Structure formats: structure tokens, C-alpha cells
Amino acid sequence: MQYALPSTLQLKPRGRRLTQILVFQLWCHIAVATQSDDEFYYGDFPEDFIWSSATSSYQIEGGWNASGKGVNIWDTFCHSYNGKVEGNATGDIACDSFNNWRQDVEMLKFLGVQFYRFSISWARIFPDGTNATINEAGIKYYSDLIDALIAANIKPFVTLYHWDLPQTLQDFGGWENETMIEYFNQYAIICFQRYGDRVKHWLTFNEPWVVAWQGYGEGSFAPGIVSPGVAVYKAGHTMIKAHAKAYHTYNDTFRASQKGVISITLNTDFKSPKNTSNPLDVAAGERCLQFSIGWFAHAIFKNGDYPEIMKEQVRSKSLAQGYNASRLPVFTEADQAYIKGTHDFFGLNTYTTQAVEHYVDPNSATNTPSYMDDQDRKESFDPSWPTSGASWLRMVPWGIRRLLNWLKNEYNDPEIFITENGISDRNATSVLLQDSWRVNFYNQYINNVLKAIRKDNVNVRAYTAWSLMDNFEWGRGYEEHYGLYYVDMSDPKRPRTAKDSAKWYKKMIADNGFKKNSSGAKINTGTLFNVIALSVIATLAASK
Ligand code: PNW
Numbered sequence: 001m002q003y004a005l006p007s008t009l010q011l012k013p014r015g016r017r018l019t020q021i022l023v024f025q026l027w028c029h030i031a032v033a034t035q036s037d038d039e040f041y042y043g044d045f046p047e048d049f050i051w052s053s054a055t056s057s058y059q060i061e062g063g064w065n066a067s068g069k070g071v072n073i074w075d076t077f078c079h080s081y082n083g084k085v086e087g088n089a090t091g092d093i094a095c096d097s098f099n100n101w102r103q104d105v106e107m108l109k110f111l112g113v114q115f116y117r118f119s120i121s122w123a124r125i126f127p128d129g130t131n132a133t134i135n136e137a138g139i140k141y142y143s144d145l146i147d148a149l150i151a152a153n154i155k156p157f158v159t160l161y162h163w164d165l166p167q168t169l170q171d172f173g174g175w176e177n178e179t180m181i182e183y184f185n186q187y188a189i190i191c192f193q194r195y196g197d198r199v200k201h202w203l204t205f206n207e208p209w210v211v212a213w214q215g216y217g218e219g220s221f222a223p224g225i226v227s228p229g230v231a232v233y234k235a236g237h238t239m240i241k242a243h244a245k246a247y248h249t250y251n252d253t254f255r256a257s258q259k260g261v262i263s264i265t266l267n268t269d270f271k272s273p274k275n276t277s278n279p280l281d282v283a284a285g286e287r288c289l290q291f292s293i294g295w296f297a298h299a300i301f302k303n304g305d306y307p308e309i310m311k312e313q314v315r316s317k318s319l320a321q322g323y324n325a326s327r328l329p330v331f332t333e334a335d336q337a338y339i340k341g342t343h344d345f346f347g348l349n350t351y352t353t354q355a356v357e358h359y360v361d362p363n364s365a366t367n368t369p370s371y372m373d374d375q376d377r378k379e380s381f382d383p384s385w386p387t388s389g390a391s392w393l394r395m396v397p398w399g400i401r402r403l404l405n406w407l408k409n410e411y412n413d414p415e416i417f418i419t420e421n422g423i424s425d426r427n428a429t430s431v432l433l434q435d436s437w438r439v440n441f442y443n444q445y446i447n448n449v450l451k452a453i454r455k456d457n458v459n460v461r462a463y464t465a466w467s468l469m470d471n472f473e474w475g476r477g478y479e480e481h482y483g484l485y486y487v488d489m490s491d492p493k494r495p496r497t498a499k500d501s502a503k504w505y506k507k508m509i510a511d512n513g514f515k516k517n518s519s520g521a522k523i524n525t526g527t528l529f530n531v532i533a534l535s536v537i538a539t540l541a542a543s544k
Contacts (some may be wrong), residue, residue, distance in 0.1 A: 026389025027246045031218035034303055036318050038398065043453050044513030050462035050491035051509045052115035053108065053484060054420055056162035056206065058091045059471040061121060063098030063268035070127030073174070077222035089477030095469055095487050096494045098141065100260040103496060107468060107485055110504060112509045115155045117419055118145070119206065120161035122187050129166030131186045139194055146198050156199045157419075157464075159265065160188055160208040160246070163215075163222070170223050175211065175235035188246040192320040200260035202250065203347055203419065204243040206298055207267040213237040217371055220475055221531050233314070237329040240299050240339060249343035264300060265347030265419045268293035269392075270406070271356045272400035274380070284377045287313070288356050289406060291375045301411040304336025309440040320365045327369060334484050345461065346411060349420035352392065353399030363440045374468055386437075389424035389480040397444035403461060404452040415461050421445055424480045425475065432470075432486045438501040442508070448512060467507055469496055 058074045059493065065071075076092035097104055122129065124138035146156045146461050161184070165174055169183055188204070207213070214221035217232035225231055243264050248263045271288040273281035279466060290298070292305040298307040305311075306328060315326035359378040367373060385394035400421070423441040425432070444464065452458040469481035478489050482503035488495050508514075 012213065020366065021164070034298055037401075037451070039502040040514070042514050042516045043448055043450060043454055044511070044515075045450060045453065047512070048461075049416070049512065050115050051111075051113045051505075052117055052157060052419075052462055052464040053099070053111060053113050053468040054117035054157075054464045054466050055468050056119040056159065057124070058094070058120035058164040059467075059473070060095040060097040060104075060118075060469070062091065062093035062096040064090075065094045066098055066126075067139060067141070068127055068135040069121065070123035070129070070135075072123040072130075073170045074164050074168055075224040075291040076170075077224055082224065082242075084224065085475055086477040086479050087382075089472065091472040093494070094472045100494060100496075101141075101145050102148065104468065105145070105152055105154070106499070107496060108149070108154050109152050109496065111118045111484070111506050112441040113154060115157045115201070115462065115464070116149055116202075116468075117157040119159035119162050119164075120191060122161065123164065123166040123191060126166065126187055129169040129183060129187075132189065134190065139190075142195065146195055147335075148237055148431075150198055156194065156200050157201040157203070159206045160184075160191060162205065165209060165223070171285055174223055175197075175216065175242075176225075178233050178238050178241065181245050184242040185245045185249055185287065188249060191254075192250060195197060196254050196258040196260065200258070202260060202262040203265050204246045204262065205239055206265050206419075207349055208236055208239040208243075208264070209292060211239065211484070213371060229374070232371045233525050234293060234330050237331075240296060241335065243300065244339040244342045248338070254355050261344035263343045263345050263347050263417075264296070265349055265417075266293050266296050267349040267420070268403070269350065270353040270403040271379075271397070272353050272399065272402070274355040274357040278358070281356060284358040285356040285377075286356070288375055288377055288379070289369070289410075293407075295417060297346075297411060299331065299336070299339045301346065303460055304338070304340035305331050310374075313376065317364060317369065321369050323369075343414070346407060346414040346416045347419045348403075348407065348416055349466070350403055350418070350433075351421060351423070353385070353396035354396050356383055358390065385449075390476070393424065395423060395441050395444070397441075397448045400445050401448040401452045401456070404449070404458045405456050408456070408458045409435070413459055415459050417462040417464075418449065418460060419464045420466040421461070421464065422482045424476075424482045424520070426480055429486075429488075432481065433497060433499050435499045435501045438499070439504045441506060443499060446508065447514060509541075 063069065064075050074091060081088045117306055120142055124141065125135060127135050129279055149156050169180060172179065174180065212219065212232050212235040215223055216235040217228040219226035230393055247262055256358060268289065271285045273285040275281045287309050290309050294307040295310060311328060314328040316326065318327045357378050358376065360376045361367060361373055364373055381394045385396050386395060404416060407414065423438055425435065425437065430456045449460055449463055453460050465484060467482045469485035470481040470487045472478065473480040473482065483497040484499060484505055486499055
């Protein structure tokens with residue numbers, strides 16, 4: 001028997017029509033609201049918003065054995081010509097910023113950025129990785145750069161470790177060996193001592209995820225160790241502790257006199273459930289975020305320990321694989337207390353979004369243990385997302401806004417410094433200067449950052465374009481380009497030329513946001529369409 005409403009509550013045909021119209025109106029409102037998220041947002045950034053661009057030592061400096069510099073793991077990796085770097089390229093000369101750094105400062109001045117994020121090459125300061133010998137020529141190189149930046153009113157934003165570990169330390173096991181913690185601390189101390197009078201923004205590590213996974217997991221990056229389920233976690237563990245130690249050193253010894261800030265830069269893609277109405281995919285998306293950025297952020301920004309889901313997954317997989325304990329190392333209570341809260345802001349590098357689905361490999365127990373398998377997921381791209389020069393990078397502008405919101409909620413509304421964002425190409429030289437696809441990328445991504453700030457109240461303080469110039473793109477050598485500036489690698493002088501994206505970024509910075517066309521308010525076509533549709537349907541419905 002069908003359940004019927006009491007007759008007093010039953011809708012008359014006319015009332016039913018009205019309800020249909022109301023439901024349709026509601027749908028239209030939702031459609032407009034969702035659609036307006038995709039719409040361009042005109043407005044400006046907060047007055048004290050920081051614009052920046054970035055590079056890293058090995059990618060731009062060259063001078064690999066100049067003026068007393070020691071050998072680092074990327075020198076060794078490239079010089080082994082092991083086929084892992086496209087075209088057997090090396091960073092021996094790169095953009096030759098060891099000699100051309102004055103030009104780099106001019107480029108930054110042209111852009112009008114307030115900050116320049118660069119990294120220090122550890123082996124240029126400590127040739128054998130330890131404070132046994134200090135290379136004064138190396139100290140001077142960065143000191144001169146810092147002075148020139150300050151003279152140009154550009155604040156130096158310094159990364160201590162952007163992947164170029166001194167080779168001598170790798171010979172002791174690199175980040176698999178916890179003695180690195182003290183070596184890193186000694187290196188950090190000399191940087192604070194020599195530069196901290198002028199440098200007020202520090203990053204300990206750039207993307208420990210990439211170091212751990214690509215360096216010690218799949219081995220595609222230096223030092224090229226292939227241990228996807230064990231060394232990967234050990235390296236991550238050591239870097240978290242090394243970060244915490246350097247933070248405390250700064251806090252206890254240097255902060256009072258130098259009055260700077262220090263933190264870490266973590267990377268992740270946004271992980272979007274492939275099927276948003278499948279709870280398993282939704283859980284898989286969240287799990288992947290915990291495994292990627294939570295791996296490091298949970299300890300530093302939350303409670304000193306790894307995310308619960310990560311501990312559970314790695315432990316149960318490890319036991320099923322015949323280990324008698326988890327492959328994920330354990331933080332003692334003392335470690336946790338020491339690591340928790342070692343941040344002054346949240347440094348974020350992000351480029352893309354992955355679609356995530358729940359997937360358990362049936363052979364998980366017998367396969368080689370792996371950080372990837374530990375996550376029980378498959379990642380892919382929606383085919384509609386535009387490609388780039390990197391297989392891992394698709395342009396998904398709304399992803400950055402979703403990620404910023406996720407970070408806000410997950411880590412108690414931190415101050416977020418976007419320390420890298422950008423897009424690559426593999427185009428021929430002839431079209432590199434007219435990089436309209438890169439302008440489009442920046443336009444849309446930065447607009448989504450603005451929406452995160454203005455509509456969602458995410459506390460984003462800085463945006464950094466990766467990269468200032470085309471450079472040594474790690475495993476892709478010189479074939480992939482991220483620069484706002486083109487660098488002619490065939491010319492020994494390595495001349496730099498501004499691309500269209502550099503000019504666009506300069507204007508955006510000068511405007512501090514997106515100005516409406518001077519002709520006045522732009523009509524929002526999406527809303528207009530919905531309003532017309534709504535009234536047509538309402539009229540039709542009422543006339544029946
Ligand atoms: C970052 N991935 O690296 C680095 O910090 C830069 O040095 C680098 O040039 C830039 O992004 C572009 O690659 C990443 O495979 C390397 O997901 C690889 C990945 C992410 C970031």
C-alpha cells in the first residue's frame with residue numbers, strides 16, 4: 001500500500017507545480033554557486049601580500065668545482081651518466097649563476113618581487129659536509145648575493161637544503177643515517193651566523209617527500225637508492241628530526257637577536273576522489289593527502305607523530321609482508337615533544353591535482369614493499385585536464401584552492417607561504433618566449449589563490465612562481481622549462497630573456513591582483529544565463 005499524505009497536506013496540482021519551480025530555483029542557485037567558483041574573481045590581494053620567485057643552487061649555479069666547492073650527490077649522480085638524467089645533462093654550468101648572479105638580481109628587480117627564494121649549496125660552504133673546513137669563497141658568494149638583493153629592496157628567502165647533500169655525507173649513508181641531524185645542524189648554524197643579520201626568512205628543507213621518495217624510494221633522483229618500502233621512510237624520519245633540530249637551534253640561539261622566521265617547505269598535489277559519491281574513493285583521497293603532505297606536516301604542525309592512518313596502513317602491510325614491526329620508524333615521546341610545533345609558517349609547493357580511487361593490490365603481501373602500495377590507492381588524471389611538459393603535472397586550477405582549504409582545516413589555519421607553483425613545457429626555442437599557456441596557468445592558479453583568501457578566508461601570505469628562469473630540471477635535464485625567463489643554454493654566457501609570462505607576472509604584481517576592465521563591471525555570463533533560464537521556465541510553468 002502506498003503511503004499517502006493526509007489530504008490537508010497534499011499538494012494540489014498547482015501547488016505541485018510551484019514546488020517543482022521552487023526545487024528548480026534551488027537547483028539553479030546551487031548551479032550558480034558552484035559555477036561562480038569557476039568564474040574569474042576580480043579583486044586585489046592583501047596590501048602586505050608577498051610576491052616572489054624561486055630557484056635552487058644545483059639547478060642554476062654551475063661552478064660545480066669552482067672556488068673550493070666540494071662534490072655533492074647531484075654532481076655524482078649526473079657525472080655517473082647513469083641514464084637517469086635526460087640527455088646525460090649535468091648542473092656543471094647550468095645557468096652559470098655562480099658568475100651571472102647580478103643579472104639574476106636585475107631580473108628580479110624587473111619583476112618587482114618583494115622576495116627571492118634561493119638555496120645554499122652545502123658543499124660550497126662546507127666542502128666535505130662538516131665544519132672541519134669553511135670555504136670562505138663560498139660564504140662570500142651568498143653574502144654578495146644577499147647584499148645585492150637587500151640593496152634592491154628584495155628580501156632573501158633562503159632554503160638550506162634543496163637536495164644537494166655533500167657527497168662525503170652520503171658516503172656515510174646520507175639521510176638514512178641519523179648522524180646527519182647534527183651535521184645539518186652545524187651547517188645551519190654557520191648559515192645563521194654568517195647571513196642571519198640580513199636573512200629573516202629561512203626554510204630548512206625543500207620537499208622532503210621528493211628527497212625520500214625519489215632519492216631513496218624509486219631512486220630516480222640522487223642519491224639513486226632503490227628501497228621503496230624501507231629507506232624511503234628512514235630518510236623521511238631523519239629529515240623531520242633534522243628539521244626540528246635546526247628549528248630549535250634558531251629558536252634558542254638566534255631568534256632573539258636576528259628576529260627572523262624559520263620553517264619547512266612541503267609539497268603535495270591535491271588528491272581529489274575519482275568518484276566523489278563513492279565513500280571509499282573519498283577516504284582514499286584523504287588517505288593520500290595524509291601519506292603525502294601529512295607524512296611530514298602531521299608531526300611538525302600537529303602532534304609530533306605520523307598520521308594515524310599512515311601508521312596503521314604501514315604497520316598492517318609490514319606484518320602481512322613478514323616483518324615483525326612496521327617499516328615506518330617510530331618517534332619516541334621525547335621526539336614527539338621536540339618535533340611538534342617547529343614551524344613559524346606553512347611552506348607549500350604545489351603544482352597539480354590527482355584523481356584518487358580506492359584500490360588494494362591483491363598481491364600486496366608478496367610484492368616488493370612500497371610506500372605507494374602502502375596507500376591502497378590508484379592515482380590518475382582526468383583526461384580533460386590540460387597537459388604540461390611533465391608527465392606528473394596537469395593544469396587543475398581549482399585544485400590549489402581546494403588544497404589551501406584542506407590545509408587551513410587540517411593544520412589549524414596556519415599562515416601559508418606558497419613557495420613554489422608553476423608549469424613546464426618541452427617546446428622548441430622558437431616558441432618559448434610567447435608562453436601564453438604559462439600566462440594562462442598563472443592567471444588561473446593565482447586567481448584561485450585569491451579566491452581562497454577572499455572567499456574562504458585562508459591565510460595565504462605569499463606566492464612564489466617557480467621558476468625565475470629555465471634551469472637544470474633534475475631528471476629532465478634541460479629539456480623541460482619552468483622559467484619566467486628563457487636561458488640560452490647553447491651560449492656560454494647563458495643570456496636570459498623575459499618571456500611573456502615574466503611581463504604578465506610583473507603587471508600582476510604591480511596591480512597586486514586582478515583589476516576589472518576599465519570599461520566597468522564585467523557581466524557574469526554564467527549567472528545571466530541562469531537568471532534567463534529561470535524566468536523562462538517559471539513563465540512556462542505558470543502558464544500551464
Ligand atoms: C619541485 N613530482 O620538485 C622542486 O622543488 C623544484 O626544484 C623543481 O624544479 C620543481 O618542483 C619542478 O619539478 C618536484 O614528481 C619534482 O611530483 C617532482 C615532483 C614534484 C615536485
